Amino acid sequence: MKNAEVLTWPEKGESRIPYQVYMDPDIYEGEMKNIFRGSTWNYLGLEVEIPNPGDYKTTYIGDTPVVVTRDAKGEIRSFVNRCAHRGATVCMDPCGNTKTFTCVYHAWVYDAQGDLKGVPFKKGVNGQGGMPEGFDQSKLSLQKIKVETYSGIIFGSFDHGMEPLQEYLGEKMCGYLNRIFNKPVKVLGYQRQLMNNNWKLYFENVKDSYHASLLHLFFSTFGVNRLSQKGGIDLDETGRHHVSYTYGSLNEDLEAYKESDLRSYSSKYTLEDPSLLVGRNEFPDGITLAIQSLFPGMVVQQIHNALAVRHLVPKGVDSCELIWTYLGFEEDDEEITKIRLKQSNLVGPAGFVSLEDGGIGELVQKGIVGAPQVESFVEMGGTGVESQSFRVTETSIRGFWKEYRQLMGY
DSSP: OOOHHHOOOTGGGEEEEEGGTTTTTHHHHIIIIIIIISSEEEOOOOOOOOSTTEEEEEEEEEEEEEEEEEESSSSSEEEEEOTTTTOSSSOOEEEEEOSSEEOTTTTOOETTTTTTEEETTTTTTTSSSSHHHOGGGGOOOOOOOOEEEEETTEESOTTTTTHHHHHHHHHHHHHHHHHHHSSSSEEEEEEEESSSOOEEEEEEHHHHHGGGGHHHHHHHTTSOOOOOSEEEOOOOOOSEEEEEEEEEEEEEOOOHHHHOTTTTTTTTTTOOOOOGOOOOOOOOEEEEEEEETTTEEEEEEEEETTTEEEEEEOTTTTOOOEEEEEEETTTTOOOHHHHHHEEEHSSSTTTTHHHHHHHHHHHHHHTTTOOTTEEEEEEETTTSOOBSSSSSHHHHHHHHHHHHHHHHHH
16 A cells, blocks of 8 residues: 555645554554665664674564674674474574574574575485476575664665665764764663553654653653753754753753642652762763654664664554664773663653653553544744754654655655
8 A cells, every 4th residue: 555545644744743644554564664674774782792703683673673793894784583394483682602503493594694595305215206497596685784883883774775864864964973973882780661552652752852841740840851051963964863962960950840830840759778879971072962863763862971872663553662772982990880770760761761751652642542534733943944042842742754755655
């Protein structure tokens, strides 16, 4: 079914989002085909996760399972985790080291480049059975993914004619990546979070700086992020990628929040362990919070000293998974590592802040049931798609939908 037959987009464009896009199975399948398996670069992992020849990890592009590995020559490869024989999952472990990948179903063997190297009983048994004459195993490789890296980050695309990765990211977004990945990183740990809502609701939430100090009591009360602080929204030229950034300290003026009588500011709350908010000023630009989203499903965060990559994985029309990779730098001393680990309690499935982000998408998914033709109203900060020197705006959400509509043909 063609996308135009499924949905007619509202005349007001990116400032109106029909709820149908969050609940229609046909639209979801179109997204997997046209976006994730289409002309986009998708986050696959970090080079530091597969440092040695034979190292591998399993992950997803959209809802398609893939393997990322480093071959004997040290080259990074990726392929769909689906046997060319009967479609079974080939690699079942989340990570490890191996020279070959063997499907447990019929023991077809593939090398680190995804090429088929072995087929048991290819010539049959005692002259009977086996593959037909002319069988060419070179044509039965695993489906290969185009791979490029930037600043130690691995990206993959189903489109082998895809524009170079740096062009897709753009100079501005590469600059923000360089800001975090400016020296060798190390992985401090992982968390996974399953959410009962459409994947786009979470990605909208990430791009929505306007909600942060309204929904999150912790942010406002303890000064981690308030809309009264200096900051803004930076978009790339297409509008598909964004960065929300904040300057300021914990001594920021509270008057705007005290006078607004907001639920998200409450002076009665205190921290039993104030060291949670004690950190180091490690970025020369003075930015204390930066959330970067790269279309269609990657997020890089700096919340004070808590650094992480988030990978958004669709799991159906009303479900998605968020995989958090917490980071530090190889040169970190023991003190800053403890600070990063403690501040990581702000985020993640049970974090003081992200717990609410995980729940709000489900509230929207429940609230829109039975209303596919009703539309979101997305006009905070105007109706255009441009960078802005303030954060009371939904410009980056509109930027997401601009790119989405182009890829989906709406």
